[in-house]
Amino acid sequence: MTDTPIIETTDLKKIYPMGQHKIMALDGVSLAFSRAEFAGLVGPSGSGKTTLLNIIGSLDAPTEGSAVVMGKGIESLSHKEAALLRNRHIGFIFQTFNLLPVYSVYENVEFALLLLGDTAAERRRKVMAALEWVHLADRARSRPAQLSGGQSQRVAIARAVVKQPDIILADEPTANLDAENSHNILQTMERLNRELGTTFIFATHDGKVIRYLRRKITLVDGRVASDERLDGGGGAGARGTGERP
Ligand SMILES: Nc1ncnc2c1ncn2[C@@H]1O[C@H](COP(=O)(O)OP(=O)(O)OP(=O)(O)O)[C@@H](O)[C@H]1O
Ligand SMILES: [Mg+2]
Known part of the structure; x- marks a missing residue:
C-alpha cells in the first residue's frame, strides 16, 4: 500500500467530431x-463510462x-x-464480450496468459481455477457460439481474472447474468480485491453491482457529478478500507 494513486486522471477530455458539432x-x-x-462509474447511457475505462486501459487516447x-x-x-x-497489469471485461469464436472456452481464457511466460502446466492450473470461479469448468471445451449470453460473460470474466492483474476494468460485467450468478461473480471479485489487492473499476447500471461498491462515481455528460464512499459488501454491511484518494 502506498499513498500514490494506482490510477490518476487530470482534466481528461475526449472529443468526437460529429459534422459541425463536437x-x-x-x-x-x-x-x-x-x-x-x-x-x-454510474450515470446515464452516453455519460462517458466506457470512454473513461478505455482511456484508463490505454485502449483509447484522450483528446486533452x-x-x-x-x-x-x-x-x-x-x-x-x-x-x-x-x-501484465490490466484485465478487461468488455460490455460486448470479445471472445474469439474459433477457440474453445479454455483457449479463450488461456490466451490472456500466453505472453506471460508461464509453463503449460501452470497455465492449465490457472485457467481451470479461473473457470471454476465462474462455474464453467465443465464447459472448457465448448466454443463461444455454444454458450448462453451469461455463460459468455462468465468466460470473459475468467479471462480477465486469470492473470491476476493489478487492475480490473469491468464494463457492465453483470448485464447478462441472473441474480445468483451476479452475486457469485461479485463475491469472487471481492475476494480477489481483498486477498490480492486487485483494484476494480466497474461501469454499471446494475443495482446488484452498486450494492457491492465502496465508491460510487456518477458521470453526467462527461463530467464527474458526484463521488461518494459507500459501505460495499453487497448490502451485508461495511468493511473499513482506509483508503482515500
Ligand atoms: N467512436 C465514437 N465516435 C463518436 N462518438 C462516440 C464514439 N464512442 C463514444 N461516442 C459518444 O461518446 C459518448 C459517451 O459514450 P460512452 O460509450 O462512453 O457512454 P457510456 O456511459 O458507456 O454509455 P452506456 O451506459 O450506454 O454504455 C456518447 O455520446 C457516445 O455516442
Ligand atoms: Mg458503456
Whole structure:
C-alpha cells in the first residue's frame, strides 16, 4: 500500500467530431484511484463510462488531459509499452464480450496468459481455477457460439481474472447474468480485491453491482457529478478500507 494513486486522471477530455458539432464524451475528468479500491462509474447511457475505462486501459487516447496508470503516463507510451501494460497489469471485461469464436472456452481464457511466460502446466492450473470461479469448468471445451449470453460473460470474466492483474476494468460485467450468478461473480471479485489487492473499476447500471461498491462515481455528460464512499459488501454491511484518494 502506498499513498500514490494506482490510477490518476487530470482534466481528461475526449472529443468526437460529429459534422459541425463536437461530442464531449469526457469533459474534464480528474479522478484518483488508490490500490485495492472497489469503485464504480454510474450515470446515464452516453455519460462517458466506457470512454473513461478505455482511456484508463490505454485502449483509447484522450483528446486533452492526462492519465497516469501504475506510474506511467499513458499518452506517452508506445504501442508496445501500452500492450505490455495491458497484458501484465490490466484485465478487461468488455460490455460486448470479445471472445474469439474459433477457440474453445479454455483457449479463450488461456490466451490472456500466453505472453506471460508461464509453463503449460501452470497455465492449465490457472485457467481451470479461473473457470471454476465462474462455474464453467465443465464447459472448457465448448466454443463461444455454444454458450448462453451469461455463460459468455462468465468466460470473459475468467479471462480477465486469470492473470491476476493489478487492475480490473469491468464494463457492465453483470448485464447478462441472473441474480445468483451476479452475486457469485461479485463475491469472487471481492475476494480477489481483498486477498490480492486487485483494484476494480466497474461501469454499471446494475443495482446488484452498486450494492457491492465502496465508491460510487456518477458521470453526467462527461463530467464527474458526484463521488461518494459507500459501505460495499453487497448490502451485508461495511468493511473499513482506509483508503482515500
Ligand atoms: N467512436 C465514437 N465516435 C463518436 N462518438 C462516440 C464514439 N464512442 C463514444 N461516442 C459518444 O461518446 C459518448 C459517451 O459514450 P460512452 O460509450 O462512453 O457512454 P457510456 O456511459 O458507456 O454509455 P452506456 O451506459 O450506454 O454504455 C456518447 O455520446 C457516445 O455516442
Ligand atoms: Mg458503456
